[in-house]
Amino acid sequence: MLKIRVPATSGNLGPGFDTIGMAFELYNDISFELIPSGLNIDILGEGASEIPRRENNKVFQAAKKVFDKVNFSPSGLKIILENNIPIARGLGSSASIIVGGMVAANELSGKRLSDQEILKMAVEMEGHPDNVAPALFGGVTAAVSGISSVDYLKILPPRKLHAIVAIPDFQLSTETARQVIPTMVDRSDAVFNIGRTSLMIGALLKEDLALFGKMMEDRLHQPYRMSLIPGMREVFSLAKEAGALSVAISGAGPTLIAFVVGDGRPVAEAMSKAFTQQEISCKTLDLYPDLTGTKIISS
Known part of the structure; x- marks a missing residue:
């Protein structure tokens, strides 16, 4: 089983509205496994009682965008979400699911997409880069969406x-x-x-x-x-x-x-x-x- 770990993020950092975010040591774990048929989604931790377990699940939707992009059709998929990031609290829970789903789908389908391509797709799904960029790359990121790509700069903040x-x-x-x-x-x-x-x-x-x-x-x-x-x-x-x-x-x-x-x-x-x-x-x-x-x- 493939397991991906994605950090929580804080977007904006005050004046950097929709462009700057920081990743933190609080994580969601997302596991993917190919199965003979169907879609099986299990959710543990934060949001377990409120997150859908069907095709409208956001992690599945994110993964499907990658599968469609690279023309990969899994026979069936088992997904386990182990959520530690609070839902709808401003700590990047949505971004973590989008990034985790896309990275996992890319791994399962043969690593055909670059990090830059995944970033662009994640920003398109999320709507802004300030959470998905640090979720993908860590540290502090400043990111701007262009016509054909998302440009970003990663900074390693002082450890103290x-x-x-x-x-x-x-x-x-x-x-x-x-x-x-x-x-x-x-x-x-x-x-x-x-x-x-x-x-x-x-x-x-x-x-x-x-x-x-x-x-x-x-x-x-x-x-x-x-x-x-x-x-x-x-x-x-x-x-x-x-x-x-x-x-x-x-x-x-x-x-x-x-x-x-x-x-x-x-x-x-x-x-x-x-x-x-x-x-x-x-x-x-x-x-x-x-x-x-x-x-x-x-x-």
Whole structure:
């Protein structure tokens, strides 16, 4: 049986809306096995009671795109999803399924597609590259979709940099989170984000973590999504008071992510306290960057 391991990701990283993401050491495992006939899907862990087990399952749909692309027709397929990434929480669960399904299908069908081709297909299915690129390659990636390809740059973040994620006990779909963002933005807000995105990438390359934290401000999506995440303002404030370099919405939310160096427990406690004050329970995780991306752990 072929088993693929795909990391969780946090998209946007503040100002890098739809273009920048980071992979973390929290994983979904996806197993594929060719069988004589039919489709057999088993799901363990996160989302086990809500994810479909038929042909509308997203991992199967992702795999089918690869099979169709390379003209490969499996007689039957057994799929096992072992999910540790929370569903609809802003940690790249959808991207992990898409990337894992495509990588597994490519392996089963003879490795006919390059990583670049898989990336392009994954972006087309997901709609934006900020999660699928780091899920595939690991580290921090900046990615832009072109006409014929997706261009990306991978950066290995300093190992001492890690993140406290506060995962509140409610879901927020990407579609809902996108609906509150205006279609037109003020030029000053665009310039604000362009400048901070540029310096944020430069700060990572120079390992200037103080500057990295300072540059994670945003005006394009976070102010509009604040109404969808009760306690967000308080979480940001208390996390920074507790020593966080910066705080941002993870992807589309509702998870909030704080970057730290050293002991992250005070930040985790502060973020939990802020959510509790809003009568919202949350779980916190201390996550270090994943540097390798999707990998085959058994075949």
